[in-house]
Each structure stands twice: as structure tokens, then as C-alpha cells.
Amino acid sequence: MSASPLAHEHRLAADGISVGYGDRVVIDGLDLAVHTGVITTVIGPNGCGKSTLLRALGRLLTPRTGQVTLDGKAIGSMKTRDVARTLGVLPQSPIAPEGLTVADLVARGRHPHQSWIRQWSRDDEAEVARALELTGIEELAERPVDQLSGGQRQRAWISMALAQGTDVLLLDEPTTYLDLAHSIEVLDLVDRMHDEMGRTVVMVLHDLNLAIRYSDRLVVMHEGSIVASGTPAEVISEKLLLEVFGLAAAVIDDPVSDRPLVVPIGTRHVHDRRPAENLLP
Numbered sequence: 001m002s003a004s005p006l007a008h009e010h011r012l013a014a015d016g017i018s019v020g021y022g023d024r025v026v027i028d029g030l031d032l033a034v035h036t037g038v039i040t041t042v043i044g045p046n047g048c049g050k051s052t053l054l055r056a057l058g059r060l061l062t063p064r065t066g067q068v069t070l071d072g073k074a075i076g077s078m079k080t081r082d083v084a085r086t087l088g089v090l091p092q093s094p095i096a097p098e099g100l101t102v103a104d105l106v107a108r109g110r111h112p113h114q115s116w117i118r119q120w121s122r123d124d125e126a127e128v129a130r131a132l133e134l135t136g137i138e139e140l141a142e143r144p145v146d147q148l149s150g151g152q153r154q155r156a157w158i159s160m161a162l163a164q165g166t167d168v169l170l171l172d173e174p175t176t177y178l179d180l181a182h183s184i185e186v187l188d189l190v191d192r193m194h195d196e197m198g199r200t201v202v203m204v205l206h207d208l209n210l211a212i213r214y215s216d217r218l219v220v221m222h223e224g225s226i227v228a229s230g231t232p233a234e235v236i237s238e239k240l241l242l243e244v245f246g247l248a249a250a251v252i253d254d255p256v257s258d259r260p261l262v263v264p265i266g267t268r269h270v271h272d273r274r275p276a277e278n279l280l281p
Helices: 050-057 080-084 102-113 122-134 150-164 180-197 208-214 238-245
Strands: 012-021 024-034 039-043 065-070 087-090 168-172 200-204 217-222 225-230 249-253 260-264
Touching: 012 050, 024 050, 024 065, 024 225, 039 050, 039 180, 039 208, 050 168, 050 200, 080 087, 087 150, 102 122, 102 150, 122 150, 122 180, 150 168, 150 180, 180 200, 180 208, 208 260, 217 238, 225 238, 238 249
Parallel strands: 039 200, 039 217, 087 168, 168 200
Antiparallel strands: 012 024, 012 065, 217 225, 249 260
8 A cells, every 4th residue: 555654543533623604503522533544434314414524624614612633733723735735625516617627627636736846747747647547537638527427527526636645535425416336436436545545535425335335434423423433333223223314224234245234114115014113123
């Protein structure tokens, strides 16, 4: 793996953070240590604070209380360029300027490495080419981003994050608006970035089974708080799904990954119509 030796067990952490918008507090007193070198996925019902947490971790939102630390330093006190050299953020549904080509978008990932002393170099060019190759979109380099399919567009944005050369990546809903095949394509790419390049990844996902399949660690949020964390096998249960998501479901073994598989129950094919509370183990 290409990642350098780490000086901190947890490169990124939140310590008692409270975050909100205007008068509304979304997260209040939350603690989280992001495990180094693994894929962590934050799951939870709509409006529980998942994206708000990711934005706070990425310094896109400033906590009202508490702090986020990166490599042991308060991220709010660090220079923007220093943060951008270590931490890459892919927000939900990012928008590129009209007419911007894929190559130009990916090249923007090299901006944190530029200065009035260090201008664009062959090394930067090589990093952009490598990012395009890793994501399999070299042939799209001269295409405008706004003319790409959903899956291609997500690959272009991930290419930019790769070109940025950060060890830590925050991805907010990287499969938004994608069909299942393109979602798998994007998550396979994220998995390669983690497995072959040693990236620490924190994602927000809505699809529970994809989160289980592609994550080393799950963090479950409900009403602005973390209610469970651990491996998918440790976290996912019928009781948790009912209490956190309001979802009556069976949890079985996934025949492909040997991890938990969530099977929603609903009413259409249920012959035993027990009350949902009786589904609790």
C-alpha cells in the first residue's frame, strides 16, 4: 500500500461537537474517532445528521462547541492548504462549471500542491493521468463533465479526489442518483482506493446492504447522536433496524459476502402478520 506510516491511531476525530444551521441544532455533543486505514460508513434515517457530521469532519461546517482534530491538531486552526493536502471531501451531488472538461476537473485536485514557488509540473501531470487511469476514464478526459452519465460523472469527481493525493477521503452519498450497476461500479472503485492505496475512507450511504457489503465499520446515527458502531456483524440486527429506521426486516447471511443481509418484510408476501414489535429478538 502507498500510504505512509501513521503517527496517530485515529487521524480524524470529533470531540464533543455540536453542529447546526441557524437556530437549529442537528448534532449535540457527538464523539467519533475515525479508524485509520478502513472504510467507515455512516448510516441512519433521513435527517439524522449524517451529512452534517461529514461536513463538520471536512471543515465545511464549524462546530459550535467541541472540535474536530486531524492528526492530533484542531482542524479549525490549520491552514486550508495543509488540510487539503491530507483530507479530501466529495460533497453530495457536486456541480462542475458548465463546459469544464474531465481533465480540467481532475487537475483541480492538484491545486493544494501549487504555490507561487511550485507551479504546475510534470509530477502534477502524471498524478492526473494516474487518477484518470485508476478510475478507467482516460478516454473521457476531453469530454465536458456535464455531458457524462451519472456513473462517469462520479468517477470523474473521485478521480479529482485521487489526484489530490490525500490519505483521508470523505464521500457524501457517492452513489446518489445512480442505478444499482453504477453504484456497484463506484463502490468497487472506492474499495480499490482503500485496499490497494491504503486510503482511509468515511462515507455516507442510504442503501443499507451496500453499506454492509463495502464497509469495515458502520456508524449508526439517530436524531443527531451515534447509537451504535462496529463491524457490520456487530451492528446490524432486526432490533436496531426497527428502533432506528422503523423498518421491520429479517437479517440473514449474505451468500456472497458472508455478512448480514437486510431483507425488508413489508406486507405483500407476509403470511405471518405479527405486530412489528413481536419481530424483536
